Amino acid sequence: MRIKFSLLFHAFMIVICIIPILILFALSFSKNWAFPAILADHFSPIAWQDLFSGGNDIRHSLLLSLLIALIVACTATTIGFFISKTIAYHNFRRQLLFLAYLPFVLSPVILALCLKFYFIKLSLAGTVSGVMIAQLIVAIPYSIIFFSGFWNQRVKAFADIVNTLGGTNMLALTKVLIPLAKPLLLICFFQCFLISWFEYGLTSVIGYGKIQTLPIKVYQFLIEANIFYAALSCCLLIMPPVLLLWINKSIFLKRLY
Amino acid sequence: MHKIKLLTAGLIFLLLGCNTQKEKSDILKISWEEIEAKAKGASLTMMMFQGDRKVNKYMNEYVVPTVKEKYSITLTIVPGQGKEIVSNIMSEKEAGKQKSEIDLCWINGETFFQLRQIDGLYGPYTNKLPNFKYVDIENPIIKYDFQQEVKGYETPWGQSFYYLIYDSSKVIVPPVTMAQFEKWWKANPGKFTFSNDFSGMTLLKSWLVELAGGMNTLDNAFDEKKYNLYAPKLWDWINANKKYFWKKGETFPSSISDVSKMYSNGELAFTMSFNDADIDNKVSEGVFAATSKAYILQSGSIQNTHYVGITANSGSKEAAMVVCNFLISPEAQIKKNDIRLWGSRTVLAVDKLEKQWQDQFVALPKRKYGLDPTYIKLNAIKELAPEYMIKVFEDFRKKVIEK
Amino acid sequence: MKNNTNILSLALLFIFAIIPVMAGLGYALLYSFGVVGALNQGFTWQYWREAFADNSICISFLYSTSIAVVALLLSVTTALLVSLRYYQPLKKGFYSYLINLPLAFPPIVAAFFFFQFLSKGGVVSRVAYQTSIIHAVHQFPDLTNDTYSIGIILTHWFLSFPFFLLLYTGLIKTQRLNLFFQLAESLGASKRQIIFRVAIPILIQKSLPNILLYFIFIFGAYEIPVLLGRSYPESVSVLAVRKLQKFNMLDIPQGYVVTVIYTVFVLFFILIILKQKKLAYAH
Numbered sequence: 001m002r003i004k005f006s007l008l009f010h011a012f013m014i015v016i017c018i019i020p021i022l023i024l025f026a027l028s029f030s031k032n033w034a035f036p037a038i039l040a041d042h043f044s045p046i047a048w049q050d051l052f053s054g055g056n057d058i059r060h061s062l063l064l065s066l067l068i069a070l071i072v073a074c075t076a077t078t079i080g081f082f083i084s085k086t087i088a089y090h091n092f093r094r095q096l097l098f099l100a101y102l103p104f105v106l107s108p109v110i111l112a113l114c115l116k117f118y119f120i121k122l123s124l125a126g127t128v129s130g131v132m133i134a135q136l137i138v139a140i141p142y143s144i145i146f147f148s149g150f151w152n153q154r155v156k157a158f159a160d161i162v163n164t165l166g167g168t169n170m171l172a173l174t175k176v177l178i179p180l181a182k183p184l185l186l187i188c189f190f191q192c193f194l195i196s197w198f199e200y201g202l203t204s205v206i207g208y209g210k211i212q213t214l215p216i217k218v219y220q221f222l223i224e225a226n227i228f229y230a231a232l233s234c235c236l237l238i239m240p241p242v243l244l245l246w247i248n249k250s251i252f253l254k255r256l257y
Numbered sequence: 258m259h260k261i262k263l264l265t266a267g268l269i270f271l272l273l274g275c276n277t278q279k280e281k282s283d284i285l286k287i288s289w290e291e292i293e294a295k296a297k298g299a300s301l302t303m304m305m306f307q308g309d310r311k312v313n314k315y316m317n318e319y320v321v322p323t324v325k326e327k328y329s330i331t332l333t334i335v336p337g338q339g340k341e342i343v344s345n346i347m348s349e350k351e352a353g354k355q356k357s358e359i360d361l362c363w364i365n366g367e368t369f370f371q372l373r374q375i376d377g378l379y380g381p382y383t384n385k386l387p388n389f390k391y392v393d394i395e396n397p398i399i400k401y402d403f404q405q406e407v408k409g410y411e412t413p414w415g416q417s418f419y420y421l422i423y424d425s426s427k428v429i430v431p432p433v434t435m436a437q438f439e440k441w442w443k444a445n446p447g448k449f450t451f452s453n454d455f456s457g458m459t460l461l462k463s464w465l466v467e468l469a470g471g472m473n474t475l476d477n478a479f480d481e482k483k484y485n486l487y488a489p490k491l492w493d494w495i496n497a498n499k500k501y502f503w504k505k506g507e508t509f510p511s512s513i514s515d516v517s518k519m520y521s522n523g524e525l526a527f528t529m530s531f532n533d534a535d536i537d538n539k540v541s542e543g544v545f546a547a548t549s550k551a552y553i554l555q556s557g558s559i560q561n562t563h564y565v566g567i568t569a570n571s572g573s574k575e576a577a578m579v580v581c582n583f584l585i586s587p588e589a590q591i592k593k594n595d596i597r598l599w600g601s602r603t604v605l606a607v608d609k610l611e612k613q614w615q616d617q618f619v620a621l622p623k624r625k626y627g628l629d630p631t632y633i634k635l636n637a638i639k640e641l642a643p644e645y646m647i648k649v650f651e652d653f654r655k656k657v658i659e660k
Numbered sequence: 661m662k663n664n665t666n667i668l669s670l671a672l673l674f675i676f677a678i679i680p681v682m683a684g685l686g687y688a689l690l691y692s693f694g695v696v697g698a699l700n701q702g703f704t705w706q707y708w709r710e711a712f713a714d715n716s717i718c719i720s721f722l723y724s725t726s727i728a729v730v731a732l733l734l735s736v737t738t739a740l741l742v743s744l745r746y747y748q749p750l751k752k753g754f755y756s757y758l759i760n761l762p763l764a765f766p767p768i769v770a771a772f773f774f775f776q777f778l779s780k781g782g783v784v785s786r787v788a789y790q791t792s793i794i795h796a797v798h799q800f801p802d803l804t805n806d807t808y809s810i811g812i813i814l815t816h817w818f819l820s821f822p823f824f825l826l827l828y829t830g831l832i833k834t835q836r837l838n839l840f841f842q843l844a845e846s847l848g849a850s851k852r853q854i855i856f857r858v859a860i861p862i863l864i865q866k867s868l869p870n871i872l873l874y875f876i877f878i879f880g881a882y883e884i885p886v887l888l889g890r891s892y893p894e895s896v897s898v899l900a901v902r903k904l905q906k907f908n909m910l911d912i913p914q915g916y917v918v919t920v921i922y923t924v925f926v927l928f929f930i931l932i933i934l935k936q937k938k939l940a941y942a943h
Contacts, residue, residue, distance in 0.1 A: 009742070009745075009746055009749075013755055013758055013759065014758075016762060016818060016821070016822075017758045017759060017761040017762060017822075018758070018761070020761075020762070020765070020770075020773045020777070020818075021761065023773065023776065023777065023783060024769070024773060027776065032543060034521070034522075034543070034544075035521075035522040035523060035781045035785075035786060035789075035797060036785075036786045036789040036790060036797070037786065038783065038786045038787060038790055057317075079669075079672050079676070082665065082668075082669045082672075083669040083670075083672055083673045085669070086665070086666045086669035086670060086673075087669075087673070090666075094934065096673065097934070098930060098931065098934055099673075099677060099678045099681075100673065100677050100678075101930045101933075101934070102677070102681045102926070102927065102930065103676075103677050103680060103681050105873065105876045105877065105880075105926060105930060106681070106880065106923065106926055107880030107881070107882060107896075107897045107900075107922070108882070109882045109897055109900075109901055110880065110897055110900050110901075110919055110922060110923075111680075111681070111684060113900065113901070113904050113905070113915070113919065114683075114684030114685065114687055114688045114916075114919060114923075115680055115683070115684045115687075116348055117348060117351060117352050117687055118352075118680075118683060118684075118687070120348055120349055120352040120354050120358075121352040121353070121354070123354070125358060126302075126358035136676055137676055137677065137680045140672075140676040140677060141676070141677045144673070144677070169665075197766070198766035198767070198768075200766070200767070200768055200882070200883055201882055201883075201897075208302075208335060208337075208345065208358050208359075209304070209335040209336050209337055210302060210333065210335050210358065212335075215766060215768050218768050218769065218772065219768060219883075220307060220336055222772060222887065223307065223308050223336065223512065223514065224307060224308055224309070224310050224313065224514065225308075225310075225514040225515070225517070225518055226310055227776065230772055231772075231776075234769040234772055234773070237766055237769055238764045238765055238766075238769060241763070241764035242761065242764045245757065245760050245761070245764060246757075340905060340908070340909070341905055343909055344904065344905050344909065344912070347698050347699075347909060347912075350698050351696065351697060351698050371909055375698060375699075375909075447798050448798070453891050504802060504805070504806070504807075507807060507890065508805055508890035508891045508892070509891050510805075511891065518781070519780070519781065522780065522781035522797055523796075523797050524780050524781060524797045524798060647908060650908070651908060654891075654892075655714075658891045658892045659714075659716060659892050
C-alpha cells in the first residue's frame with residue numbers, strides 16, 4: 001500500500017512539473033499537428049533557428065522584454081527598499097502599508113483601464129517608458145511589501161550604532177544595511193524581474209499593443225491560432241525563471257508575500 | 258431607442274465641443290509630390306485585425322518592407338479590431354491628445370460608423386490619392402460601407418463575401434435554408450456552432466435576411482420596426498435549437514479561428530469565412546480536409562468591403578495617405594488578390610488599368626475550392642446598416658448567451 | 661539629510677502607488693456617473709441603475725468568487741496532504757527543485773498549456789483516442805470552456821498548489837512541526853489525531869493571510885478565464901474589459917461601474933487581511 005502511494009506521488013509530481021514543459025517544447029518544434037496524432041507530423045527547429053538568425057519579431061520581443069524587466073527590477077528594488085524603510089519607522093506604518101498593497105493586488109488589466117486616460121494625457125501610452133512606469137506601479141508596491149519585514153528593531157539598532165559611533169547615514173547604508181539586506185535585495189530583484197517579465201494586462205492596455213513584450217506576443221499568436229509560435233514564445237517566457245530556479249531554489253516562494 | 262437618442266446627443270455634444278481640423282484643407286491643397294516629400298521618414302502605426310496568418314504575412318513581409326523601401330515610411334502593425342480601435346481613439350479624445358498613437362486602421366461597418374460618430378476619422382481625402390481613379394467606386398458594395406456612403410473618409414481596400422465551408426465526407430447535402438439547418442442539427446447534434454464575433458454575427462444577419470423575406474429586404478438605413486419584428490423570431494429559433502449546437506449552445510467560441518480549428522479537428526462539420534481564399538489556403542496547407550467545400554445560403558451571401566481609415570489626429574497624415582495610395586496601387590492589389598498571399602478580391606476596376614496590370618490580374622492562380630465570382634455576384638446581399646450589427650451583437654448576448 | 665530622504669521616499673510612494681490607484685478610482689467613479697467621458701453629459705445615476713437592471717454584474721462577482729474558492733480549496737487541501745505526507749522528499753533533493761517548476765509559468769502560458777492539454781483536440785484527448793478510450797473527438801469530455809469551469813480551476817490549481825506546497829513544507833520546518841509530531845506521538849497521540857488536531861489547524865492559521873491574498877489574485881485574474889472560460893458567465897475582469905473595450909461604446913460607463921465595485925471590494929479585503937497578523941512565509 002505504501003509503495004503504491006509513493007508511486008502515485010512520483011507520477012503526480014512528474015505530471016504536474018515536467019509534462020507541461022515537455023509539451024511546450026515539443027510544440028515549439030512541431031509542424032502540422034493534426035488530430036489524432038499525439039506527436040506532430042514532423043519536427044523542425046525552424047522556429048528556433050529563425051529566432052537566432054535575426055530579423056525576427058520574437059527576437060525583438062525577447063530583447064524588449066529583457067530590457068523592460070531589467071530596468072523595472074532595478075528601479076523597483078532600489079526605490080522599494082528606501083520607501084519601505086521610511087514606512088517601517090513611520091507613525092502611520094499600517095495605513096501606508098495598506099495603501100501600498102492596493103496596486104499590487106488589483107487586477108492589472110482593470111487598473112490599466114482606469115489609468116489609461118492619464119497615460120494618454122501624459123503622452124506615455126504606447127511608449128516603452130509608459131509601459132515601464134505602469135509596471136513599476138505594481139513592482140514598487142511589491143518591493144515595499146517585500147522589504148517591510150526586513151526593517152525590524154535589530155536592523156534599526158545596527159544602523160543606530162553606526163550613527164552613535166559617528167558614522168554618516170551613508171556609511172550605515174553601505175556598511176550595515178546593504179550587506180544585511182543583500183540576499184533579500186537579490187531575491188526582490190528576481191521577483192520584480194518576474195513581475196515585469198510575466199506582465200500582460202498593464203502592458204497590453206498602456207502599451208496599445210505597440211509595445212510587444214513576450215506575453216503580448218503569446219496572446220497575439222493565440223488569436224492567430226499559430227500554436228507553434230505561441231509555444232516558442234511560451235518556452236522563451238519560462239526559460240529565465242527556470243534558469244533562476246537552478247541558481248536559487250527559494251526565489252519563487254517569495255512572490256506572494 | 259434611448260440609446261440611439263443618447264448617441265445622437267453625444268454626437269451633437271462632440272461636434273460642438275470639437276475644434277474643426279484646419280490642417281485638413283492645407284494637406285489637400287498641396288500637390289501629391291509635396292505630400293510624398295513630406296511623408297519621407299515618417300513613422301506610422303496601423304491598428305488592424307491580426308487573426309489571420311496570411312493577412313499578417315502580407316502586411317509584415319510585403320507592405321511593411323515595400324513602403325519602407327519606396328517611401329522611407331516606417332510602418333508598425335499593431336493588433337486591435339473594431340471596438341478596440343474605437344475605444345483607443347475615444348480615450349485619446351477624452352484626454353484631449355493632439356497626436357494619436359494610431360495613424361491608420363483597418364475598419365468597416367460599425368467601426369466606421371462609430372468612428373465617424375466620434376469624429377475620429379480624417380477626411381474626405383481619398384480623391385487626393387492618385388491611385389483612387391482605378392477604384393471601382395461606383396460599385397455599390399464599395400461606395401457604401403454597410404449602407405453608409407463612404408464619402409472619402411476611408412480608402413476601399415478589398416472585397417469580401419461570406420460563405421460557409423463544410424466537409425463533404427460528413428455532410429452530404431449542406432443546409433441552405435433555416436428549415437434545412439434545423440433538420441441537420443437535429444440529426445447531427447454537437448457538430449455546429451458559430452463564433453461570438455463578426456463572423457458569427459454575419460451568419461445571424463444572413464438568417465435575419467431570410468426571416469425578412471430574402472435579399473434586399475433589409476437594405477437601406479436601420480429600420481427598428483423591421484428589426485423588432487424579425488429579431489425575436491431569430492432568437493426564439495436559436496434558443497429552441499441551440500441544444501443541438503456544440504457544447505449544447507451553452508457557450509460560443511470567441512473567434513472564428515477557434516471555429517476553424519475545431520473544424521480541422523473534426524469536432525465541427527462547418528466553419529465560415531469572409532476570406533475568399535481561406536478554403537484554398539487551408540486545404541493546400543493540409544489544415545482543412547481535402548473533402549472541404551465552400552457554399553452559400555439560399556438567401557444569398559453577405560458582401561462587404563473593408564477599408565483603411567486615417568485617424569483624425571494622426572501626426573503624419575501625409576505619410577498615411579501615401580500608404581493608403583500604395584495599398585490601392587495595382588501592384589499591391591495584385592498581391593492582395595493572389596490566393597498564395599492573401600486572396601481577397603480587389604477593389605480596383607480591373608478594366609480601367611493599363612494592359613500590363615490587367616494581364617497580371619488575369620494570370621493570378623485560380624481558386625480550386627473557392628466559389629465562382631459571377632455566381633457570388635448574383636447572390637450578393639449588401640451588408641446591412643451598422644446598427645443591425647450592433648443590435649445583433651448586443652441581443653445575441655442578452656437573449657441567447659445569457660439565457 | 662534624513663528628513664530629505666524620508667520626504668523623497670514618501671513622495672515616491674505617493675507617485676508610484678497611492679496616487680495612481682486613487683486617480684484611477686476617481687476617474688472610474690466620475691465616468692460611471694457620467695461626469696467625464698466623450699459621450700457623457702453630466703452627472704447621472706443612469707449607468708448605475710442600468711448596471712443593476714440585470715444581474716450580470718452580480719453573477720460575475722459570484723462566479724469569480726466561486727472559482728477562487730474552489731481553486732483554493734483544492735490547492736490548499738492537496739498541498740496540506742502532500743506536504744504532511746511527503747515532507748521528507750519535498751524538503752530537499754530533486755523534488756524540492758521540481759515543485760518550483762510550475763511557478764515559472766506566467767498565467768498566460770499556463771492557460772495556453774492547459775488548452776493544448778485538455779481541450780477536445782488536445783494531448784489528453786489524442787492519447788485517449790490512440791488508446792481506444794474514445795473513438796471520436798466529440799466523445800472526449802468538455803474540460804476547457806466548459807460548464808463547470810474545470811479548465812480554469814485546474815489552471816489556477818496548477819499555479820497555486822506548488823506555492824502552498826512550498827509554503828507548508830517551509831512552515832513545517834520553521835515551526836518545527838516535525839518535532840512537535842514526535843512529542844505528541846511520544847505522549848500517545850495517534851498520527852491521525854496529530855495531523856487533524858494539531859498540524860492542519862496550525863498550518864491553516866499561519867497561512868490564512870496568504871490564502872486570502874491568493875483569493876484576491878484569482879478573483880481578479882484575466883488571462884486564464886479569458887482563454888479557458890465560456891461566453892457566459894464571465895469573470896469580473898473579463899466582464900469589465902468587455903464593457904470597456906469591446907463593441908458598444910455606450911457600455912463604457914457601465915464598465916467603470918464594474919471597476920468601481922471591484923476596487924472597493926478589493927479594498928475591504930485588504931483591510932481584512934492586514935487586520936490578521938503578519939503574512940507567513942518560509943525561509
